[in-house]
Amino acid sequence: MGMTMTQKILAAHAGLDKVVPGQLIEADLDLVLGNDITTPVAINEFNKTGLDRVFDKSKVAIVPDHFTPNKDIKAAEQCKKVREFACRMEIENYFEVGEMGIEHCLIPEKGLAVPGDLIIGADSHTCTYGALGAFATGVGSTDMAAGMATGKCWFKVPSAIKFVLKGKPQGWVSGKDIILHIIGMIGVDGALYKSMEFMGDGLKNLTMDDRFTMANMAIEAGAKNGIFMVDERTIEYVKEHSTRPYKVYEPDEDAVYDQVYEIDISKIRPTVAFPHLPDNTRTIDEVGDIPIDQVVIGSCTNGRIEDLRVAAKILRGRKVKKGVRVLVFPGTQEIYLQALREGLVEDIVRAGAVFSTPTCGPCLGGHMGILAKGERAVSTTNRNFVGRMGHTESEVYLASPAVAAASAITGRITDPDKL
């Protein structure tokens, strides 16, 4: 019985020739990640060990991105605790406001994730780096603490679902629509405890930004990780961003998958997830008349340069509907600068949207765009749970940057082709 991509990476990091689903292993970590919400809890646990150093100060990354710039005094205290810890431990990859970004946009950009890596992060969207052919998974703060202490983590080897993609996305369809379509198809626990492995001819028609968006939302199907087969485009991205050695893993020909889905991505329509679960999806043609109060474009799911290009293209020369608040969040400072150079920021601001510093703020109802009772938002983020973006009686509709930008113009959820 052959191994999947994920199983091969896990085996290599556990020093084993072979692993099978269900096997418990202890594996070496290439990177341990945390943010300003999860790291304070990890520090409490780490301090209980009595250690005065982390296992490898080049293999820990800490990115205060959730409640930064500090939203209130308590958040400021948490950030201070994280900053002092990073300083004391001489963490090489600590990114302060000014050089930071939303962690899952920043880590690949900084070249800290490459194909074949094994990465844990105390943030559920750590699975984003699977776009690069790495095994990356979200854990909690205690696992982060143990990882910082020992450089190791235990795993139960997952089985996997294979997604064979063919065709080319049409019109405004992007990685966001494809992953929402898939989550709608298999459900929010459709890949529980499993890997989602993406391959097939259609990959060549997906940009790296499409793939980051798709791997990012593997967790919304309950998956342990999402991972893409590495191709020329991946290698090009890695060479541009990193000097670290990398290793490409492909599934064995006789790798065993629990399920195999063949998906013609040329048939997928722009897709929207209705409240209050990401699997509650409809195509744009089935949406009906949904007036909105707020539009959020950004986040670790859709805060990359292509996302901003699409948003700016639609907003350019148009005006945001009176009464609608439109908030745009670039993923990193580099993306911010790129958007400036390309004139995207001007297009977005002239249309009547605000352009923010990178932060996770509104996605999780932290700050910078909280919803009042009864308000509705179209958002390019990843979750639409009850109360996710504010009041428990507010609503979040998940969509692509194209649908979000089109909706900003009309004030209701809108097909960008119908503008």
Place this chain on the structure above:
Amino acid sequence: MKARGRVFKYQDNVDTDVIIPARYLNTSDPGELAKHCMEDIDKDFVKNVRPGDLIVAGKNFGCGSSREHAPLAIKASGVSCVIASTFARIFFRNSINIGLPIIECDEAVKGIEAGDEVEVDFDAGIIKNITKGTTFSTQPFPVFMQRIIRAEGLINYIKG
């Protein structure tokens, strides 16, 4: 090791955002977090929960964010055990790592209602619905998980 108490019952896909909303994540103090546990799904939970009580829920309990604050809030609110049809994987890891006992048992979930008095014997893998006089068997925890829970978490266990 045993747990005993009254049951708070919830549906499928209870996410970590309703277990502990992000607006309260500007602290990591378990006692503070417990004051808002389950607030967005059950406003009366904090008022009514007593030490030893249990949470029983459907599938995919704890889905969404990796916030360890979710099991921390549940544990600090006095809950002795969570029984669900299935758990989201990060929540599962986090619960074991902080020493909150959790059990996957779909039959028990179907046979337990809100307010029932339930007793769990973790070492034997037995769930008793005292109110209804029914019993369900489940996998006992492996020895290393029993030890982590007794040590009140992974770090204490590693140190010990």
